[in-house]
Amino acid sequence: MAQVARIAPSILSADFACLGDAVDTVAPEADLLHVDVMDGHFVPNLTIGPPVVRSLRKHTDLYLDCHLMMTNPGKYLEAFRSAGANGCSVHVELGETETLIAEMRHLGLDAGLAVNPDTPFEAFAEHLDKIDLVLLMTVFPGFGGQTFMAEVMPKVRRTREEIDRRDLPVAIQVDGGIDEDTAPIASEAGATVFVAGSAIFGQDDPVEAARRIRAAADRAGWEPSTTAG
C-alpha cells in the first residue's frame, strides 16, 4: 500500500501580520507547520526566530517543524526547544553533524538533517540511523517561490532505497517548488513529507490547495517493496 503523504505548509509565504489566521486556515490539511529560520549568513535572507515559534506554540497544537538555515544552529537549539519547537532540521553542509544531532536528542527535539540540492548522498548517509527526518532540498535554500529541481530525484530515490534496505524510521521531506505537479514526482521517488509555501499560502483557497497537493502525492505514491530486506 502506498504511504500517505504528509503536508507541511511553510509559513514563509504567509502574511506575517496575520500569522495566526493563516495557520488556522491551513490547519485542517496540515500535518506539520514548517517554520523557515534564516540568519542572513548561511542563506542571503532573514526571517524569524524563537519568539515567533513561541507565539505559534501558544496559538496551535500543530507539530512545529523548524528548518534552521543558520550558520550556528547549535547556539539556538535550546531556545527553539523552550519556545515549543517539536523538531529541528540542521544543514549537513555545516559539519559538526554528530554534535548537533546529539544536542537535539538531549533537548528532546526530533532530529532532522537538511541537505542542499548539490550535496551528495554520501554526505549524510552515515547519519541516517541517528535522525528522524531527512530534508532533501529541491531548491537552493533562501527564498520561497523558486522552481522545483527535478535533478534532486535520484538522490531522493537512493535515500528511500537505503532507508528501506536498513528498515530505518526516517521520513523523507522535500522542500522547494512543491505543488500539485511536482509533489507526485517527489512522491514517486520516495518522499513522504511535502513542504509547500507559495503553492499553499499564495493561493486563493490555501486549504483546498493543500488538499490537492496531498491527493496528487498520494496518487503517485511510492510503493514500498514487498521483497525489501
Ligand code: DX5
Ligand atoms: C526555502 C525554504 C522553503 C520555502 C519553500 O529556502 O526552505 O521552505 O518556504 O517555498 P516554496 O514552496 O514557495 O518553494
Ligand code: ZN
Ligand atoms: Zn524550508
